[in-house]
Amino acid sequence: MSPGRAGPVLRPFAVLLAAALLASCTSGGATAPSGPGTPATEPPVVTVPPTEPAPPPAFPPQAPPNVVVIVFDDLGIGDLPAYGGTLAPTPNIDALAAGGTRFTNAYSNGSVCSPTRAALLTGLHPSEFGFRRSVLGVSSRGLPAGIATLPGVLSEHGYATGHFGKWHLGWTHADQRPLAMGYDEAILVTIPADYRAPVFLDNGVDRVVTGGHLTEATVGLALDFVERNAADPFFVSIWLNAPHVPLRPPDEWAEQFSDVASGRYAALIADADEEIGRLLDTLDDLAVADDTIVVLLSDNGADFPYWGSTAGYRGEKTTVFEGGIRVPLIVRWPGVAEAGSVSEDMVLTWDLFPTVAAAAGIDLSGIDLDGRSIVPALRGDGLPPIETPLVWESRFSEYAVRFGDWKLVDDQTWPRTDPLLFDLSVDPYETQDLAAAKPDVVGELLAVYQAFRLSTGRIPTRYDGGTIPAPGDGIVQVADGRFDVHDGDFTFRIAADVVPPARGVSVIAAKWGTWSLEYTSGGAVTLAITDDDGVVRDLRSDSLPLGPHTIAFTVAGTRFSGSTVSLFVDDERVASRSDLAFVAAGRSRITLGSDPSGGRAVDGTLSDPAIYVRALNAADLAELTAHA
Secondary structure: OOOOOOOOOOHHHHHHHHHHHHHHHOOOOOOOOOOOOOOOOOOOOOOOOOOOOOOOOOOOOOOOOEEEEEEEOOOOOOOOHHHOOOOOOOHHHHHHHHOOEEEOOEEOOOOOHHHHHHHHHHOOOHHHHOOOOOOOOOOOOOOOOOOOOHHHHHHHOOOEEEEEEOOOOOOOOHHHOHHHHOOOEEEEEOOOOOOOOOOEEEOOOEEEOOOOOHHHHHHHHHHHHHHHOOOOOEEEEEEOOOOOOOOOOOHHHHOOOOOOHHHHHHHHHHHHHHHHHHHHHHHHHOOOHHHEEEEEEEOOOOOOOOOOOOOOOOOOOOOOOHHHHEOOEEEEOOOOOOOOEEEOOOEEHHHHHHHHHHHOOOOOOOOOOOOOOOHHHHOOOOOOOOOOOEEEEOOOOEEEEEEOOEEEEEEOOOOOOOOEEEEOOOOOOOOOOOOOOOHHHHHHHHHHHHHHHHHOOEEOOOOOOOEOOOOOOOOEEEOOHHHOOOOOOEEEEEEEEEEOOOOOEEEEEEEOOOEEEEEEOOOOEEEEEEEOOOOEEEEEOOOOOOOOEEEEEEEEEEOOOEEEEEEEEOOEEEEEEEEEOOEOOOOOOEEEOOOOOOOOOOEEEEEEEEEEOOOOOHHHHHHHHHOO
């Protein structure tokens, strides 16, 4: 596993963000949102965030600890007794909290499954990979090959690494599966999972025969790995399905709760607690408990109000209100984390990568991460305030920006609603919208999000900001696994100063079998795009005057309604259609300036390609043009 990373470095986000905020602060009076520790009612002028943060400190040299990471699916912040919940008794999780640190200000990096899991493994914002929704088993999307991952780094430093349970990060292609992401072993449950008759696949391929209920079987597979690797440092991911639907607990637990949805949900939690107890007992029996870090968290908030508890926080799973992204986080690290301690430091899922690496004494200075080590919090020293904005994006064009105690929630779906603004220092449950009273703060946070959109999810090419070689110099191709859009979001944009062909069409860019962006003899731009059913649909502009133009198209995909495709010329939408299923899957490269055989080459100049795993809008495209 390479210590480098695929995709753009995130530091340009800090630069763009600082520029956006400073321009606003110096152009007429709007002041920046407050940072942590500053009263939200008096926002100060923003300071420029550092462009190269110091690497997280490594823990003092010692024997590398074992690490167990348990991820619940849809477990709410108010579900566990350790957090005041009353749904089900969880004596083993209670004991875990009593033996370590319980974080009361922990956040997931997504409001659904895949974004949070991507952040956990990579230490990066999930929007870098186009993850705002769950990646289903039928999807062709996944993490890009070659990305630095936590299990990959640990494996390079002598750890045995294993993954058991859910995945949700792509498995259509071999280079998306766990063994390509740094795990030595991985047994995955198929999704949707059947609690009573689970189907497990070795690295997502060959069926593995197990017995018992899903949670019991998942933990049993992980314990087998732990027992075989107890003599070496090991890292094991146990990604439970519980308490996600379908709510089918084992009979012995179901009969102890009422036979309604909330009762079955509680029974799944109680059953998972019993299995966690079996895990903790095994660590004791193997005499490795004192040398093992155990982390327990959830991937997002509860599916409230159907079942589960958000502890009174607004929203639920799929939303970016607090109830959708606040999660339980418990870390037991004997000899380091004080037993029974509570931390109010703000932490996020992406912090686990640098934290575990620091605990293992691994230097991450060559890897760009968004997360930070929370080892100081575990040692009782606390963490410095987060001084840069945080952004969450959901599966339905909803996003949140938090800077200090200010939090903006905006929903871009139709019908459009006005953004909401909250001061979490006095209103943690998001009950009082302050947007009308604080338009300056709203404007600043909207500028933050605009900068974020243009600085995350861009797939770099060697021609960024430059001219593509003229036709005849060879076929120009760019490759990246994220080009396989399928049910995700995508934008392709390019500057073109070309002459219409004498007849037929010339190819501006194409991904063979999926889409082709062409220039006709009549001077029009056309986009031919193939959907998952093999149907080709066309979008077309009017004839364009000779001279330079920017040409772009976007794909906005959802698992529920297929994809919407829009064609833009000079940053204006000229055509759009929403009658597509998912865009045809395929891993072919993008060819620039000709078709894949070198034919139908353009006559003129192409430059400044920009490729994103997000659907940009007209304002985004205009911003790119302004800064080209």
